Amino acid sequence: MSQIIEVKVPDIGDFAEVPVIELYVKVGDSIKVDDAIATLESDKATMDVPSTVAGTVKEVLVQLGAKVGEGTVLIKVETGASAPAASSPPLQGEGQGGDGSNAQRSPTHPPDETAKQPTKPPNNGGQVSAYPSLPLEGGGAKAPATLAPALPAGAKVHASPSVRAYARELGVDLNKVPATGPKNRIVKEDLTKYVKGVMSGATAAPVAAGASLGGGLDLLPWPKVDFAKFGEIEVKPLSRIKKISGQNLSRNWVMIPAVTYHEDADITDIEAFRVLLNKENEKGGASTGLSTGSAKLTMLAFLMKACVKGLQKFPEFNSSLDGDNLVLKKYFNIGFAADTPNGLVVPVVKNVDKKSVFELAQESGDLAKQARDGKLKPADMSGACFTISSLGGIGGTYFAPIVNAPEVAILGVNKSAMKPVWDGKAFVPRLVLPLSLTADHRVIDGALATRFNVYIAQLLADFRRVAL
Ligand code: CAO
Numbered sequence: 001m002s003q004i005i006e007v008k009v010p011d012i013g014d015f016a017e018v019p020v021i022e023l024y025v026k027v028g029d030s031i032k033v034d035d036a037i038a039t040l041e042s043d044k045a046t047m048d049v050p051s052t053v054a055g056t057v058k059e060v061l062v063q064l065g066a067k068v069g070e071g072t073v074l075i076k077v078e079t080g081a082s083a084p085a086a087s088s089p090p091l092q093g094e095g096q097g098g099d100g101s102n103a104q105r106s107p108t109h110p111p112d113e114t115a116k117q118p119t120k121p122p123n124n125g126g127q128v129s130a131y132p133s134l135p136l137e138g139g140g141a142k143a144p145a146t147l148a149p150a151l152p153a154g155a156k157v158h159a160s161p162s163v164r165a166y167a168r169e170l171g172v173d174l175n176k177v178p179a180t181g182p183k184n185r186i187v188k189e190d191l192t193k194y195v196k197g198v199m200s201g202a203t204a205a206p207v208a209a210g211a212s213l214g215g216g217l218d219l220l221p222w223p224k225v226d227f228a229k230f231g232e233i234e235v236k237p238l239s240r241i242k243k244i245s246g247q248n249l250s251r252n253w254v255m256i257p258a259v260t261y262h263e264d265a266d267i268t269d270i271e272a273f274r275v276l277l278n279k280e281n282e283k284g285g286a287s288t289g290l291s292t293g294s295a296k297l298t299m300l301a302f303l304m305k306a307c308v309k310g311l312q313k314f315p316e317f318n319s320s321l322d323g324d325n326l327v328l329k330k331y332f333n334i335g336f337a338a339d340t341p342n343g344l345v346v347p348v349v350k351n352v353d354k355k356s357v358f359e360l361a362q363e364s365g366d367l368a369k370q371a372r373d374g375k376l377k378p379a380d381m382s383g384a385c386f387t388i389s390s391l392g393g394i395g396g397t398y399f400a401p402i403v404n405a406p407e408v409a410i411l412g413v414n415k416s417a418m419k420p421v422w423d424g425k426a427f428v429p430r431l432v433l434p435l436s437l438t439a440d441h442r443v444i445d446g447a448l449a450t451r452f453n454v455y456i457a458q459l460l461a462d463f464r465r466v467a468l
Pocket residue numbers: 298299300336337338339340344368389390391392393394401413414415416417433
């Protein structure tokens with residue numbers, strides 16, 4: 001025979017007027033013994049009130065925010081003939097903001113009685129989500145940008161024991177769940193919304209427990225926007241080179257703790273020398289060793305020579321990381337970034353230490369042409385020890401090139417410019433080349449990087465030093 005049983009707030013210690021901050025049931029719900037009915041929050045703790053009976057909820061006598069005390073009737077439940085009413089159950093309590101380990105227990109019950117976690121709250125589907133519905137973009141993925149932010153690192157999670165238990169059951173890290181409840185509390189709907197978001201791809205899937213604290217890149221998915229909504233567009237597939245170099249650049253960007261160091265090199269004399277040699281070459285090439293019509297002597301060729309001298313003086317720059325080992329190379333191959341219609345490629349000039357500046361100019365010119373014509377072979381692009389990225393023919397002042405792994409450093413150069421330089425007595429006009437050296441800090445400290453930069457600048461300022 002069915003009967004109506006009232007479920008009341010049990011002994012909650014010295015607390016008299018405690019607000020209801022979550023209600024898990026509504027009229028018509030089926031509940032079991034121990035299902036959480038409501039969460040109460042005092043100024044010191046949150047407490048779940050579990051049901052003492054199983055049956056169907058006939059009446060809910062409190063609302064969110066209502067203040068309750070011991071004996072307040074929360075709900076009326078119609079029980080079946082066999083549904084036994086439990087004696088006053090313990091509250092499931094937890095210290096505010098705690099992680100569960102220091103849960104504050106009901107003052108009237110010993111810890112062993114309260115140790116049992118509440119079962120997950122009864123199904124309260126049909127409740128209106130606290131989230132605004134997310135706009136659909138592009139392929140149907142939901143735009144995560146509209147999600148409320150989850151907690152910042154180190155912030156404490158506010159959630160009732162039942163929500164925590166539910167999160168544990170689902171394997172969800174509550175730190176990642178945006179809260180919409182009062183006082184930034186995570187309510188059950190937040191959890192449901194988060195899980196739905198992960199399943200649909202709108203929210204980044206959580207990485208394995210603990211991994212997000214260090215190893216994994218727990219990133220939001222790439223925003224998907226229907227650009228056509230805002231104006232005319234054209235979709236053009238990325239070139240094969242761009243796709244491959246993009247993947248490499250992304251890996252190098254996220255995996256290498258890179259720092260960029262800047263230096264100015266006075267190239268007044270070397271540029272005058274280069275221009276002179278090129279003029280001689282145009283006239284017949286006797287003194288240059290270049291045959292008439294061959295590639296011009298370029299600044300890039302001088303830079304290659306100077307860099308090899310730098311690698312020889314500072315061997316860490318001619319190395320690669322292999323786990324806990326540093327592989328030091330005894331050969332000197334220099335890659336250079338070449339801008340092509342299909343994207344960036346890096347041809348490699350081998351054994352730069354054994355070649356003259358003329359040969360380097362010729363070979364890099366040939367490789368750059370092959371790069372632009374799409375004729376480079378894999379062997380032409382492998383084996384580099386160090387890379388030079390020259391934007392000097394285009395402009396710019398300084399930039400921060402990305403290290404080309406497994407190399408540990410890259411030298412960027414921009415356009416040289418005449419600048420007033422103080423020579424100790426007066427400002428004199430000098431041609432200054434901006435250098436931007438990016439180095440992997442796991443291998444190269446700032447002091448070493450700066451020494452390298454200063455050395456390269458010295459070599460370029462007086463190229464006779466290369467012969468020393
Ligand atoms: N300062 C001033 N002028 C410079 C200069 C510099 N640092 N470097 C080159 N120039 C001048 C050259 O002297 C040449 O002038 P002239 O025609 O009057 O002789 C002109 O700029 C064109 O040079 P260039 O850049 O075409 O030739 P290069 O040998 O210096 O460089 C190469 C060859 C392959 C490096 C270059 O063509 C290239 O592709 N650069 C782009 C590299 C790049 O994209 N880097 C970015 C990587 S990260 O996204």
